[in-house]
Amino acid sequence: MQWDIVIGLEIHVQLATRTKIFSGSSTAYGAEPNTQANAVDLAMPGTLPVPNEQAFRYAVMFGLAVNAEIERRSVFERKNYFYPDLPKGYQTTQLERPIVGPGYVDIDLANGETKRVRIHHAHLEEDAGKSLHEDFHGMTGIDLNRAGTPLIEVVTEPDMTNAEEAVAFAKKLHGIVTSLGICDGDMSQGSMRFDVNISLKPSGSETLGTRTETKNLNSFRFMEQAIAHEVERQMDILEDGGTIVQETRLYNGDRDESRSMRTKEEANDYRYFPCPDLLPVEIDDAFIEAARNSLPELPDARKARFMEQYGLNDYDAGLLAGDSKLAAFFETTAERGKDAKLASNWVQGEFSARLNAEEKPVADSPISGAQLGDLVVRIADNTISSAGAKKVFEALWTGENDNVDAIIDAKGLKQVSDTGELEKMVDEVLASMPDQVAQYQQESDPKKQKKMLGGFMGPLMKASRGQGNPKLFNEILLRKLGT
Amino acid sequence: MTISREDIEKVAVLARIRVDDEQVSELEKDLGNILDLVDQLSAADTDAVEPMAHPLNAVQRLRPDEVTETNQREAFQAIAPATEKGLYLVPRVIE
Numbered sequence: 308m309q310w311d312i313v314i315g316l317e318i319h320v321q322l323a324t325r326t327k328i329f330s331g332s333s334t335a336y337g338a339e340p341n342t343q344a345n346a347v348d349l350a351m352p353g354t355l356p357v358p359n360e361q362a363f364r365y366a367v368m369f370g371l372a373v374n375a376e377i378e379r380r381s382v383f384e385r386k387n388y389f390y391p392d393l394p395k396g397y398q399t400t401q402l403e404r405p406i407v408g409p410g411y412v413d414i415d416l417a418n419g420e421t422k423r424v425r426i427h428h429a430h431l432e433e434d435a436g437k438s439l440h441e442d443f444h445g446m447t448g449i450d451l452n453r454a455g456t457p458l459i460e461v462v463t464e465p466d467m468t469n470a471e472e473a474v475a476f477a478k479k480l481h482g483i484v485t486s487l488g489i490c491d492g493d494m495s496q497g498s499m500r501f502d503v504n505i506s507l508k509p510s511g512s513e514t515l516g517t518r519t520e521t522k523n524l525n526s527f528r529f530m531e532q533a534i535a536h537e538v539e540r541q542m543d544i545l546e547d548g549g550t551i552v553q554e555t556r557l558y559n560g561d562r563d564e565s566r567s568m569r570t571k572e573e574a575n576d577y578r579y580f581p582c583p584d585l586l587p588v589e590i591d592d593a594f595i596e597a598a599r600n601s602l603p604e605l606p607d608a609r610k611a612r613f614m615e616q617y618g619l620n621d622y623d624a625g626l627l628a629g630d631s632k633l634a635a636f637f638e639t640t641a642e643r644g645k646d647a648k649l650a651s652n653w654v655q656g657e658f659s660a661r662l663n664a665e666e667k668p669v670a671d672s673p674i675s676g677a678q679l680g681d682l683v684v685r686i687a688d689n690t691i692s693s694a695g696a697k698k699v700f701e702a703l704w705t706g707e708n709d710n711v712d713a714i715i716d717a718k719g720l721k722q723v724s725d726t727g728e729l730e731k732m733v734d735e736v737l738a739s740m741p742d743q744v745a746q747y748q749q750e751s752d753p754k755k756q757k758k759m760l761g762g763f764m765g766p767l768m769k770a771s772r773g774q775g776n777p778k779l780f781n782e783i784l785l786r787k788l789g790t
Numbered sequence: 791m792t793i794s795r796e797d798i799e800k801v802a803v804l805a806r807i808r809v810d811d812e813q814v815s816e817l818e819k820d821l822g823n824i825l826d827l828v829d830q831l832s833a834a835d836t837d838a839v840e841p842m843a844h845p846l847n848a849v850q851r852l853r854p855d856e857v858t859e860t861n862q863r864e865a866f867q868a869i870a871p872a873t874e875k876g877l878y879l880v881p882r883v884i885e
Contacts (some may be wrong), residue, residue, distance in 0.1 A: 324855050331858030340876035341867070345859040349866060361855035382843040389806055391880040404843075438883060448877030576804055581843045586850035 308546070309510035312538055313518070314473050315465035317502040318480060319458050320490045321434065322365045328433050328457035329356030329399065336496055344436070344451035350394040355584055362457040363590065365489035366406045366431050367598040369459055372483050372605055373426050375410025379590050381431070383582040388575050391449050392436035400460075402579050405430030406590075407459070412483070413607070414475040415625050424476050425464040434458050465504065465515070470534040474527050477501055478629060482606040486631040493668060494525050501530050505537045507545060516541075517551040521558050521565060529560035536565055609634055617647035626655060632669040633659075636676040643680025646687040653679060653686075657700055674703045681711040692777050695720035722776040726783070732770045733783045736763060747788055760784060793821045 327334055330347035347354045370377045382404040385397040407429035413421050436451035461480065467473045481499060485492035492498055506518035521537055524530045536558065541551055554570040569575075604612070610628035613619050619627070627637045633654065641650035658679060662672060682703070686696045695715070701707075702714045715721055723729060737744055740763065747759045760781070767780050798817050802809040809817065863876065872879035 326855050326857050326859075331853070331856065333857045333859070339863075341863045341878065342861040342876070343859075344866070345862060346866075351866075357853040358850060359855050360852035363852065387804070391878075391883055439877065440882070443874055443877070443879050445882055446872065446879040447881070447883050448874065449880055450877055576800075578804065583844065585844075586846060586848050587843045588852070589849040 310507040310542060310545070311510050311512070312468050313465045313506045313508065313515060314467040314469070314534065315504040315518075316461075316463045316467070316473060316476065317504070317520075318461045318463075318477070319434075319500045319502075320369075320461060320480075320484050321498045322362055322457040322459065322489055323491050324359055324361045324365065324457055326359055326361075327455035328359050328362050328431065329455055332455065334456050338452055340448075340450040341452060344454060348394070348451055348455045350396075356399065358585065358588060359457060362431060363406065363588065364594070364598055364601075365457075365487070366429065366459050367590065367595055368487050368489055368602060369429060369461075369484065370407035370410065371595075371599050371602060372487055373407075373410035373412050373429075375426060375429070376408035377590065377595055378404055378406050378408055380404065380587050381406040381590070382587050383431075383585045384579045385582045386577045386579055388577060390435070390438075391447065392438045392451070392454065394436070394451065394454065398433060398435065399582055399585070400432035401430035403581075404587075406588075407461075412476065412479055414472065414479050415621075416475060417471065419621070422466075422472060424466045424472070427462045427464050429459050429461040432458050432460055465506075470531045470538075473503065473534055474531050477527055477530060479606065482629040482631065486603060486605050486609070488603065488631075492630075494527075495666070495668075497525055500525050503530065503534055503537070505534060505541065506551070507538065507541050516545075517553050519551065519554055519556055521556045522568065524558060524560075526560070529558065532560060532563060533558040533565065536563060540565070606631075617641055617651070619647065619651055623651050623655065627651060630669070636669055636672070636679075639676025640679045640683060643677050644683025644687065646683055649683050649687055650680065653683060653700075657697065661704060673706055674700075678703050678709065678711060685711060685715060689724050689776060689778075690722065691715055691720050692722050694777075695722060695773075719772075719774065721774060723771055723774050724776045724779060726779060729771070729775055729779050730783055730787075732767060732775065733763075733780065733787055736766045736770055737784075737787060740766070744788065760788075793818060793825055 324334060326332060327348060330345060332345045332348055333343045335343070347356060367377055381401060383399050384402040386400050386402075387397040389396060405428045407426075409428065410426040411423050412426065413423050415421055434453050434456040436449055436454040439448040439450065441448070463476070467476060481492050481494075484490040484499070490498055501524040503521045503524065504518050505521070506516040508514060508516045519537060519541070521533050524533050537556070544551060552567075552570055555568040556565045557568050558565045606628050610624045613624035613628050613634075614621065617624075628634050636658075637650060637654045640654055641647040644650045658672070658674075662669065682696060682699055685691050685699070686693065691699065698718060698720060699711055699714045702718070703709065703711070708714045708717065743759065743762055747756060750756050750759060763784055764777065764780065767775055767784075768777070795814055795818060798809065798814050798821065867873045867878070870878050
């Protein structure tokens with residue numbers, strides 16, 4: 308049977324405020340355990356929450372960026388459950404009147420189409436602390452530094468139909484919140500966490516199937532794998548005539564396994580009710596307009612500008628504009644390098660590949676956009692070959708030297724572009740290889756000829772001690788061989 | 791309106807409160823009385839009234855995003871039953 312896949316996402320976005328949502332404790336990452344957990348965060352008796360204005364400003368900015376309605380009077384509820392990393396015994400969140408109402412995000416797909424994903428709502432809430440299950444004499448260690456960190460939880464409509472769309476949406480949302488500067492976007496530190504709701508239905512059917520929720524995916528790759536894994540699991544069950552149990556599942560990305568966390572029958576009864584400690588928060592037009600005026604350039608607008616200003620194609624512009632830090636890096640490289648296309652190739656190629664391989668965010672790159680720009684200048688003016696450029700890049704990356712020209716000199720990478728000198732080398736090499744020259748000239752298949760041409764390049768590079776400009780060698784060879 | 795034994799047992803589990811059989815009978819009566827009292831409020835016609843999120847007719851004051859708290863871990867951990875390496879220790883929980 309053919310199945311339709313239905314996917315909805317819930318995304319927790321940690322807001323980059325200096326302090327917590329209900330207390331003046333710092334939210335800085337990496338502090339010693341419990342040094343940023345104070346009386347309010349620890350739920351000491353007699354304490355009262357006071358909401359952080361900046362969290363509301365960020366939530367409003369997010370709402371405006373996803374074309375959503377802003378709720379002018381938002382209310383907090385208590386979601387009651389017991390867990391040791393939640394000292395109050397409830398999470399303060401929003402249920403009935405979330406601050407961000409329905410909106411949408413348009414995503415670009417690989418086939419060039421654009422798809423609209425609707426956002427059901429987004430609400431403000433607090434994060435919980437962290438439980439460390441390593442062995443503390445059979446006990447669990449609790450760090451409450453994260454408790455009370457402001458989050459917005461973004462809930463989409465079930466508008467996505469495969470992993471590609473879900474990942475495209477997740478990346479787009481990542482680009483939006485990092486461009487807004489309301490979230491640092493560092494997924495390895497849990498700044499964005501994804502829950503995926505998946506169900507299958509017979510192709511074309513109007514009725515939705517039973518869904519499962521896979522929680523806490525913290526990378527795009529794991530998200531893609533978890534969706535593939537869950538779709539296959541559900542399909543196997545349905546094809547065998549079974550039924551899907553509505554449940555929450557945990558996915559282990561390292562093993563590509565998932566297991567049930569709790570089923571609907573065991574689902575918590577959260578007994579939501581309005582939080583008596585907090586009055587309704589009213590947001591006026593002036594607050595919303597100020598937030599609107601503070602909106603920076605967003606990925607869609609940046610993409611259009613990159614196409615216009617740098618002459619990039621749709622695909623390259625979309626990729627570079629999607630992430631604000633990568634976009635800024637590219638712009639520095641392009642302006643310094645004075646060749647946008649070459650800058651785009653290097654930023655998306657060698658640079659991104661290297662970041663991915665070392666699982667580093669752009670911010671932790673050991674090389675700067677200006678350095679890569681200097682390298683682009685030397686590639687564009689033919690001072691170095693692309694092979695030489697890779698060696699320079701390597702030296703920059705490893706910190707061997709921070710100056711492009713100094714590296715080129717030290718490693719003798721400057722290529723010889725003096726045509727007279729190169730012609731002499733070609734003449735000598737061709738004279739020493741008469742058989743190959745004859746073979747080449749008798750060959751009628753241009754493809755084979757092209758391959759044979761490579762046979763001359765080795766000796767030429769050797770003759771020039773790796774410093775001959777391969778492009779010029781190629782041109783001279785073609786001319787001398789009479790094709 | 792009455793409350794069943796099952797309701798009381800369920801609420802006790804959710805609230806992590808141990809309640810024995812005898813107490814359930816008492817609670818059935820007490821909570822039943824309270825709910826009956828609340829039930830009387832249903833007689834009022836509230837169709838045209840917007841539900842209140844809070845009994846006070848006021849709006850929430852917001853706080854500027856400035857760090858005002860200092861590290862007082864030692865003071866807080868002095869009253870904790872068990873700590874180690876700066877962590878609060880609790881009976882083992884496995885999800």
